[in-house]
Amino acid sequence: MGLKSVLSKVFAAWVNRQINYQRKNAVALQNKTLQQLINQAKDTQFGTDHNFAQIRTYSDFKKQVPVVDYEELRPYIERVMHGEENVLWPGKPAYLTKTSGTTSGVKYIPISKESMPAHITAARNALLCYIHETGNAKFVDGKMIFLQGSPELAEKSGIPTGRLSGIVAHHVPGYLQANRLPSYKVNCIDDWETKVDAIVEETAKEDMRLISGIPPWCQMYFDRLSAKFGGKKIKDIFPNFKLYVYGGVNYEPYRARIEEVVGFKIDTIETYPASEGFIAFQDSQKEKGLLLQVDSGIFYEFIPADEYFNDNPTRISLEEVELDKNYALILNTNAGLWGYSIGDTVKFVSKNPYRIVVSGRIKHYISAFGEHVIGEEVEHALISVAAEEGVDVVEFTVAPQVNPSQGQLPYHEWFVEFGKEPADLKAFALKVDKALQKKNIYYFDLIEGNILQPLVIKSLKKGTFINYMRSQGKLGGQHKLPRLSNDRKIADALNS
The missing domain is CATH 3.30.300 (GMP Synthetase; Chain A, domain 3)
Known part of the structure; x- marks a missing residue:
């Protein structure tokens, strides 16, 4: 066992103690988060327009801040994109993430200097929870691959702009950089099929131990890698490959094919990252669901999915949720999203701690x-x-x-x-x-x-x-x- 894997177990135990505190104090941490968000944004244009200075309780907040989608928030975001400061959040965003919307076309979501660390910390903690629970840490001594968007960024009014995965690539901790593939040059290839072929060539003879990416595109990578080696299973190409990390879509429709080409039932970690914030991750191989990130600068609200399109739907905080009920997920974030309907529906499978599964899209x-x-x-x-x-x-x-x-x-x-x-x-x-x-x-x-x-x-x-x-x-x-x-x-x- 290498030095990195030994140290990672010590670090994992320390982080797990922190996460245990969050597990046990979720509602209190959410209430604290709401107050911090309101206090920090009360002098922004949005905060002034919605009387943040007068908000004392969650009930006050609901009266002042409506639930909105991207189109309804767009006037504020366009002001941000034109370089105006203190619109949704103090100052200017650190980044704008470019994402595709089903109804709004291209969307630009702000990431602030306060919200950026949570994207990295949550991804790191997902791996550390796995290490702490299973004791399996050998993957940190080998190569890791992250199938992601290009890290090349454009600018809008001086704000770096790009895909979330490309932005995150600039913040990968230094201790992982030496182990990380693909190379920056390959990652910058725009055409996806050309990029996958280049990743196959670059990784074919490496000691790959962890692979991360959304299932359909990892499936393409695995299929092309297998074809390069005459139909070999991935376990025979990468004998130390033991962990697959995914998010964005349900893994179950892909599980059988991926396990068939890999050659065994590989350990997996599910994550729930979004341009709007890193919402949850799988903290246990034994328990169902993803641990909601209750202390990461996001205050969550929930609307019963069957009421979402009503004129006056029920709108509740974490404290009031029920198990096994579909909710539309609403976010308020330290990047300046307020009453923002992300478009996903979730169900709680546990309230001690608060764990969710993503059940669908409110408009799908x-x-x-x-x-x-x-x-x-x-x-x-x-x-x-x-x-x-x-x-x-x-x-x-x-x-x-x-x-x-x-x-x-x-x-x-x-x-x-x-x-x-x-x-x-x-x-x-x-x-x-x-x-x-x-x-x-x-x-x-x-x-x-x-x-x-x-x-x-x-x-x-x-x-x-x-x-x-x-x-x-x-x-x-x-x-x-x-x-x-x-x-x-x-x-x-x-x-x-």
């Missing part, structure tokens, strides 16, 4: 017929049946078919790219439909009432989804395919 659902089917439900239905049937799913998306052929009832159309296809696709589809009915009572009622016919699965040829993402200019990086759409835009593109 199907409710063309009143069923309000969400991402968590379609993923569970497909993956559970696929596992039972020994079927390999590469990627999928679902859309409503409201104008079927004459004489047919409407239905949900599933577009699925299989690695290993079912022997009987229609029988497989019926099983998935039954599984979805069990997860969603409204969908069950529509099927039982002959309002909808059972779902239809269209099997797509290999590479269809990669080609679609390429055609949209969204191949690689942090781009993710929506699992659900309430319209036919993606479906029509896949059918063309």
Whole structure:
């Protein structure tokens, strides 16, 4: 065992004591965070406009600060982008992160000098929690790869601007830099497929022990690496590879294929980073869910997902949440986001400590017929049946078919790219439909009432989804395919 791995265990034990304090004092820390945020921002333009100086309680805060999406916050952000100071947060942002929105096009999210450290600390602590719980620290003695966006940054009014993963690359601790791949030169390659090929060449003969990136793009890397070595398993190419870190999308739809190409059931750590802040990470290999980051400059609010589009939805703090209930996640941050709806839905699977799972996107659902089917439900239905049937799913998306052929009832159309296809696709589809009915009572009622016919699965040829993402200019990086759409835009593109 190397010196780094020995020292990391000592450091992990020290950090775990700090995290234990946060686990036990989550509500108090959240209340403290809210007061700190209000005090620090009371003299900003936003703070003046919303009477921060008069806010004493969370109830006061809710009366003064509305829940907003990016479009509603855009006037303030545009002032920031034009170089104005003290708009949403004191001074100017340290960075602007550039991200893609489903309704707002390109979005620019501020990162302040106060918020930047949390992105690094949370990622570090996720690894340290793993080391402390498992005792496995050998990965720190070898090479680590982070599949991410380009670290090259542009500027807007003197503010460095780029993708979150590219910005974070400038803040990787020095003790990890020598072990980190790909090189800066390769990381700066814009074209994703060219970049993946270059990463394959650069890492092929290295002692890779940890690999991090969102599942679909790591899957591409693994597939190309395996192909380079004549179909070898990743475990035979990288015998010391023991840990995979991911975030951004649910791993379950990719698990079977990644474990097949890797060659064994690899340990994984799930993280929940976003341009708006590092929200949660998996702190245990034994417990379900991700530990909410309650002391990192973010005050969280929650709106029951089924009330989100109401005129006056319920809006609560951490203290009031219930287990196993879908909430839209609202953020107030030390980068100047206020009442900001991030667009994700979460469920609490534990309140001691507060752990969440990401259940979907508030605007990614199907409710063309009143069923309000969400991402968590379609993923569970497909993956559970696929596992039972020994079927390999590469990627999928679902859309409503409201104008079927004459004489047919409407239905949900599933577009699925299989690695290993079912022997009987229609029988497989019926099983998935039954599984979805069990997860969603409204969908069950529509099927039982002959309002909808059972779902239809269209099997797509290999590479269809990669080609679609390429055609949209969204191949690689942090781009993710929506699992659900309430319209036919993606479906029509896949059918063309």
